[in-house]
Amino acid sequence: MTPREFTTKYYPFAFQTQQKTGISALFIIAQAAIETGWGKSSPGNMFFGIKDTDGINGNEQLLRTTEVLKNPDVKFPQVISVKKRPDGKYDYVVKDWFRKYDTPEGSFTDHAAFFYTYNRYRNALDVKEDPYRFAEEIAAAGYATATNYASELKKVIKMVEGYLK
Numbered sequence: 001m002t003p004r005e006f007t008t009k010y011y012p013f014a015f016q017t018q019q020k021t022g023i024s025a026l027f028i029i030a031q032a033a034i035e036t037g038w039g040k041s042s043p044g045n046m047f048f049g050i051k052d053t054d055g056i057n058g059n060e061q062l063l064r065t066t067e068v069l070k071n072p073d074v075k076f077p078q079v080i081s082v083k084k085r086p087d088g089k090y091d092y093v094v095k096d097w098f099r100k101y102d103t104p105e106g107s108f109t110d111h112a113a114f115f116y117t118y119n120r121y122r123n124a125l126d127v128k129e130d131p132y133r134f135a136e137e138i139a140a141a142g143y144a145t146a147t148n149y150a151s152e153l154k155k156v157i158k159m160v161e162g163y164l165k
Helices: 003-021 025-036 104-117 119-125 131-140 149-163
Strands: 060-069 078-084 090-099
Touching: 003 025, 003 104, 003 149, 025 104, 025 131, 025 149, 104 119, 119 131, 131 149
Parallel strands: none
Antiparallel strands: 060 090, 078 090
């Protein structure tokens, strides 16, 4: 699926979520694009990489992921490798529990609820209509461990804007 096809197929879910929550559909679809590689990897209709903290609810899946963390001894269900980076942080390749969904719509709805559930995203919700500022705020709040997460999101938001014109 091309980036344009991904945007066309999944933007309606992002727009429905925007109507329900006020969070920019441009941000939502851009984040889904990054988290899935433009739809190349969305097992269990997982579009946002939301972790399931305990893996015992029956609505989760154990998947391989990469994390950038400050400590060399963080616990995961399965650690594949840990390598120290020049900046003093550690690149982890692990298997961890992630939420799964029956439909794409379930993933998009849960994604928005996630931001409203956790207090650390309060500043992001203050700018939820602005996809670029929202991207900066969720990154600052620790949504992802990638150090360039906000800048990557903003690049994709700009691409999506072009596809929707």
